[in-house]
Amino acid sequence: MEPAEVEFLAEKELVTIVPNFSLDRIHLIGGDLGPFNPGLPVEVPVWLAINLKQRQKCRLIPPEWMDVGKLEEIRDQERKEDTFTPMPSPYYMELTKLLLNYASDNIPRADEIRTLVKDTWDTRMAKLRLSADSFVRQQEAHAKLDNLTLLEINTTGTFLTQALDHMYKLRNNLQPGESSHSQDF
Amino acid sequence: MRGAGGGLRLTGWREPGPAMSEAYFPVGPGLGTEENFLSLDDILMSQEKLPGRAESTLPRLAVLMGQGAGSAESIPEVTEEGTRDTGTGHGTFIARFRRIMDSSQNAYNEDTSALVARLDELERALFQVGQKGLNDFQCWEKGQASQITASTLVQNYGKRKLTEVDG
Numbered sequence: 129m130e131p132a133e134v135e136f137l138a139e140k141e142l143v144t145i146v147p148n149f150s151l152d153r154i155h156l157i158g159g160d161l162g163p164f165n166p167g168l169p170v171e172v173p174v175w176l177a178i179n180l181k182q183r184q185k186c187r188l189i190p191p192e193w194m195d196v197g198k199l200e201e202i203r204d205q206e207r208k209e210d211t212f213t214p215m216p217s218p219y220y221m222e223l224t225k226l227l228l229n230y231a232s233d234n235i236p237r238a239d240e241i242r243t244l245v246k247d248t249w250d251t252r253m254a255k256l257r258l259s260a261d262s263f264v265r266q267q268e269a270h271a272k273l274d275n276l277t278l279l280e281i282n283t284t285g286t287f288l289t290q291a292l293d294h295m296y297k298l299r300n301n302l303q304p305g306e307s308s309h310s311q312d313f
Numbered sequence: 314m315r316g317a318g319g320g321l322r323l324t325g326w327r328e329p330g331p332a333m334s335e336a337y338f339p340v341g342p343g344l345g346t347e348e349n350f351l352s353l354d355d356i357l358m359s360q361e362k363l364p365g366r367a368e369s370t371l372p373r374l375a376v377l378m379g380q381g382a383g384s385a386e387s388i389p390e391v392t393e394e395g396t397r398d399t400g401t402g403h404g405t406f407i408a409r410f411r412r413i414m415d416s417s418q419n420a421y422n423e424d425t426s427a428l429v430a431r432l433d434e435l436e437r438a439l440f441q442v443g444q445k446g447l448n449d450f451q452c453w454e455k456g457q458a459s460q461i462t463a464s465t466l467v468q469n470y471g472k473r474k475l476t477e478v479d480g
Contacts, residue, residue: 131453157351209392226452257418283450284418287443292412297344298403 134279139175139224144189147180174223178230188231193217194224196237199244206251212275221249221279223235252280260288264295342435345347354434367376417443421451 140158151164159170169189172180180186193199193216206213217223224245232238257274263271342354348353362404409432416428417440429437452458 130458131449132458135453135458183438229456253418257411257414259413264407264410267407283446285344285412285446287417287439287446289443290439291414293344294439295403295406298346298406301402 129278129282131279131282134219134282135222135226137278138219139178139226140173141219141223142171143174143191143216143223144169144171145175145177145180145186145187147186150183154279174226175223177190181231181234188227188234189226190235191217191223193220193311194227194235194241196240196244201246203244203248203251206248211253212252212255212273214275215277218277219279220277222243249280253283256280256284260284261269264291266294354438408437413440414443416440416445420444422446 146167146294147164148170149161149164150165150308152168153160162198164170175188177188181188193202196215202213202216215274225240227235228238228242235241258274259271259273339353340349340351342352342358343349349361389480413432413436414426420428425440429440449458
């Protein structure tokens with residue numbers, strides 16, 4: 129997948145906005161949205177929230193995990209543990225990028241949040257590579273990693289599967305055939 | 314047909330992505346003892362001449378060997394480049410895997426010639442895959458994934474831009 133495709137999936141996540149317009153409930157194929165009343169918070173998918181924000185029709189409320197204290201806790205736990213911390217959202221990286229790019233004025237301490245999320249991402253990717261390396265070195269047949277997000281898997285997945293294909297080819301070419309009469313040439 | 318002129322398109326299975334972002338889809342080498350007819354890697358690899366040993370009698374095939382075959386009745390063994398050192402190829406790859414993974418996924422916008430100089434062809438292809446994962450991610454993070462840019466193919470045509478044409 130392309131990162132843009134993962135982001136497309138992430139945009140279905142819900143976020144709270146405060147609209148400045150009125151609109152009755154609208155019925156879309158994926159579900160109903162609204163009704164919208166000025167000043168009343170309402171939950172909408174991120175794709176709509178971003179669109180409304182760009183048209184200056186709403187104010188975004190950051191998710192409760194997008195907070196310096198909470199993210200520091202997560203980052204510290206990630207650095208301490210060998211396993212992967214369960215993340216507050218399966219699309220934490222994509223949501224951070226989208227909300228901070230389009231609505232940073234609605235998010236307190238946006239720069240610190242960006243740095244904390246990037247640090248957590250870097251730690252997790254390093255852990256993923258470490259895990260992949262030990263999987264390859266010990267030539268395991270099966271591995272299970274909990275709490276990975278789609279974007280993380282997508283960034284290293286192609287490399288890992290091709291490397292494993294390569295290993296498989298090398299291992300299979302070592303099988304000797306049945307020998308009866310052998311002759312060098 | 315191999316060696317055919319322009320218009321030959323090598324297609325292979327690949328994951329759905331932005332349509333027409335590339336006009337050339339390389340076919341990878343086959344798995345195990347299989348070869349893919351359209352794979353450039355497999356074509357080049359099977360040209361490699363290696364000493365081989367017939368493990369069973371193959372009568373009347375000496376004619377395939379041409380001159381110098383003598384009384385040999387055998388066909389060259391087809392093996393991957395990695396097994397030329399008889400059996401240590403697998404272990405060598407495992408030892409080098411970490412290096413290739415870390416360097417390909419951490420070197421962003423740098424000159425990587427020193428890193429790839431010591432890799433063989435298949436490892437280089439792997440390195441490119443790692444770099445692509447990194448570059449795609451960085452490009453997305455900067456917001457360039459949603460910008461429309463001219464395709465490299467079109468840029469290579471060297472056409473004049475509209476702004477350069479005299480009114």
